[in-house]
Amino acid sequence: MRFRRQPTALAAALLLAATLAAATGASAFTLEEFRFENPAQEQEFRELTGKLRCLVCQNESLAASQSDVAQDLRLKVYGMMKEGKDKDAIIAYLVDRYGDFVLYEPPFKPSTYLLWIGPFLLILLGGFFLLRALMRKKSVPEQGLNAAEQARIDQLLAAGEDAKDPAK
């Protein structure tokens, strides 16, 4: 069924256009068309599918992915929007089935506290150690040379003087 269609010039042109659109990084839907009642609804659909992750091609959003499963899920999201479900309900529907993984932005909850707060904790910790190191440096008293070191320096300096003046 999927392969029955004859490749026509129009299809070839569409495919080319789709490839070009994909190549330029546009997140446009290239293989299907969804009809919306108003631009706001379309905007919401794009936002929603941009926030959701395709589980097959994991670095792609649901909006950008060409995978078959992504298409099924887009249709599902589209269908639920048509039914009048709001954004949160649609997201909850997908999270219930696919887990938080389907979201690009992980939710803030106990299992992700470390993920969200960790970097700030590390900055604080680093700042603390940096400050401490700086304070300590200042408080270390400058130490003079001991007698043996002074004698060695005098000796080296004297040797240098001798080398400079071979006539002596």
Next chain:
Amino acid sequence: MARSTARYLVPLGIFMALATLLYYGLSLDPRKVPSPLVDKAAPAFDLESLTEPGKRLNGDILKGRVSLVNVWASWCPSCRQEHGELVRIAKSSDVQMIGFNWKDERPAALEMLQAYGNPYFLSLFDPDNRAGIDWGVYGAPETFVVDPQGIIRHKRIGPIDQQVWETEILPVVEKYRPKG
């Protein structure tokens, strides 16, 4: 002395810890997404039978026995790879093997069962991914272990071989097998 040793050992320790963590991260398979459905009731479905067109099958078929619900398709090479093992399990075990034919075409699916044997006690047919989305399916093969009360107890992503069956799936099946 102890102070200057610590000065070198602490960063080394931090580096080693980080390296271990990242190395562990490398060994994980990003395709294995934990299913939120484990320990929840299997999603309701009402699908046509693959092998008996017209016959409807629903969640009642999962009641009373431990079932393996195996998501497969004829276009999926890994499914073909695990098929022999499924046939073997169906013969040697009392687990109820349910086929969940997903995003497939009936003639191709039946042809594969004809050619490689049919391990399934019952076969669900979901050509347009209606129930598949409810089950959180995103690829084939996937296999769910469902207990006699119809609760999902385990999800396996990827093909099953003898080792996976013995170490990963059989223990779950045995845990939930009805006693007596």
